Amino acid sequence: MNVRNNRRGFFPAFPATGDIPASSQRDLALDAVRSWSLFVVVFGHFIMQILFWDGDIPAGGNTLSSGRPWPYVTWILQVMPLFFVAGGAVNIGSFARAQGHYNEWLWQRVRRLMKPTAVYLLTMAVVFSVITVVVDQEITDPLCTGITGPLWFLSVYIAVTAMTPLTSRWWNRWGLKSIVALTGVVAVVDYLRLQVFDPAGTLNLVVAWVLVHQFGYWYQSGVTTRQAQSLIAIGLGANVLITQILGWYPTSLVGIPTEAFSNMAPPTIVLVFHSMVLFGLFVLLAPWLRQRMSTPRGYRATSRAAMLAMTVYLWHMFLLVAWLSFLHLIGLDLPVRIENSVIVPDGGAYWIYLVPATICYAAIVYTVVRFLWPLEFMKIAWFDAAKNKVSHSILRAVIGCTLLSVGLLGISGGGFSGFPVAMHSAFGIPIYTSGCLIAVALGLALLRQPARREDPASS
Numbered sequence: 001m002n003v004r005n006n007r008r009g010f011f012p013a014f015p016a017t018g019d020i021p022a023s024s025q026r027d028l029a030l031d032a033v034r035s036w037s038l039f040v041v042v043f044g045h046f047i048m049q050i051l052f053w054d055g056d057i058p059a060g061g062n063t064l065s066s067g068r069p070w071p072y073v074t075w076i077l078q079v080m081p082l083f084f085v086a087g088g089a090v091n092i093g094s095f096a097r098a099q100g101h102y103n104e105w106l107w108q109r110v111r112r113l114m115k116p117t118a119v120y121l122l123t124m125a126v127v128f129s130v131i132t133v134v135v136d137q138e139i140t141d142p143l144c145t146g147i148t149g150p151l152w153f154l155s156v157y158i159a160v161t162a163m164t165p166l167t168s169r170w171w172n173r174w175g176l177k178s179i180v181a182l183t184g185v186v187a188v189v190d191y192l193r194l195q196v197f198d199p200a201g202t203l204n205l206v207v208a209w210v211l212v213h214q215f216g217y218w219y220q221s222g223v224t225t226r227q228a229q230s231l232i233a234i235g236l237g238a239n240v241l242i243t244q245i246l247g248w249y250p251t252s253l254v255g256i257p258t259e260a261f262s263n264m265a266p267p268t269i270v271l272v273f274h275s276m277v278l279f280g281l282f283v284l285l286a287p288w289l290r291q292r293m294s295t296p297r298g299y300r301a302t303s304r305a306a307m308l309a310m311t312v313y314l315w316h317m318f319l320l321v322a323w324l325s326f327l328h329l330i331g332l333d334l335p336v337r338i339e340n341s342v343i344v345p346d347g348g349a350y351w352i353y354l355v356p357a358t359i360c361y362a363a364i365v366y367t368v369v370r371f372l373w374p375l376e377f378m379k380i381a382w383f384d385a386a387k388n389k390v391s392h393s394i395l396r397a398v399i400g401c402t403l404l405s406v407g408l409l410g411i412s413g414g415g416f417s418g419f420p421v422a423m424h425s426a427f428g429i430p431i432y433t434s435g436c437l438i439a440v441a442l443g444l445a446l447l448r449q450p451a452r453r454e455d456p457a458s459s
Helices: 028-048 070-077 080-097 102-134 137-144 151-162 164-174 176-196 198-221 225-245 269-293 296-329 348-376 394-414 433-447
Strands: 049-054 057-062 336-339 342-345 423-426 429-432
Touching: 028 049, 028 070, 028 080, 028 269, 028 296, 028 348, 049 296, 049 336, 049 342, 057 137, 057 342, 080 102, 080 151, 080 164, 080 198, 080 269, 102 137, 102 151, 102 296, 102 348, 102 394, 102 433, 137 296, 151 164, 151 198, 151 394, 164 176, 164 198, 176 198, 176 269, 198 269, 225 269, 269 296, 296 348, 394 423, 394 429, 394 433, 429 433
Parallel strands: none
Antiparallel strands: 049 057, 336 342, 423 429
16 A cells, blocks of 8 residues: 655645555455444444533443433444454465564564554553643543543454464364354353353453454455355344343443443453354455445545544544533533433434534544544654564563553553553453553563564555
């Protein structure tokens, strides 16, 4: 993907793309799903976020808690599995083509994700060090809890990516049997979580997403139309059975206050079946997506969206909370009420008011992203021009990846409220975000490798 500068007016250089690659190993359908699904995630977060202010003290809620039909919306908006499917398809090919050592390959995968993330984390650390001094933690705790929530994806995705040599061997040896076996493990972990020991469910943060990552391997091996249709029928039928008829699991595919537990954090077998549906739909739509993305307009739009993806993903929750806080400061809160101890929209007025609020929020995100997107591609010597020697130590890579993933997951759950000294409880354990930042830094330092020429088909 070529980038050339195109400075226009008020904004810095906007990403511009080269011509459509006539002979490229890139699958434009994968590019499309990785780029455009992200905006579904952002839209979903915006729609779900709801705040109730008691004076100047906020309380957070979720619009999906406002009635029985709303959890079904997540059966459309929950598209995160598609990122793991696309990641699996890209990772297995990238690793097979890699010329250097595993550690070098892993660093190339991590570097692309963590360069803009490191800038984001350092900025949040500085911003919240100031906020901690001037704003009571009583306000920032409920207000800022979800700002770093999206980092869970990076935590898990990096860990799953690091396992590619192992999981691809599973696929090459066992094929679809590996997916069946992992599905059984997810179900067993669910049983242990729900019937024996609740923290056991944490295992599915790895097992379930490794399973979905395997779908990407299957995609690269070839999936027939009949297989795709069968996956849709099986996944949808199983979820209707266990969530609606038997009532064993909640309906929502994200965690909401009105349901007994979350199907997402950690993932359950419901998310696995949902991933089957999404994967089947993607396989059926892939030829059409390739055709649409092969037009100059489609290719240009998707390439630009891909360039902006990490910037949008990292910053959209911070911007959302800032926007809702600003509305409160000027006395224009979205109308909400408390009903049966749950924060819900206050009738039709909420949805009418949400229209201009959405337009303004979209304009804010667009403006900030137009200024910040170059951070994804700027040269940072520590990341891009390391002078250290190549490390061939697998143990070093395992320790580095573990520190990085655990640190990011801790920041995701703990957040920056009260930074740098506050302790928060998440995942049933005490978390200091400052300590998690140190873990991230150490993990990156252990994973860092000298720069190599990156495979353009693997980015």
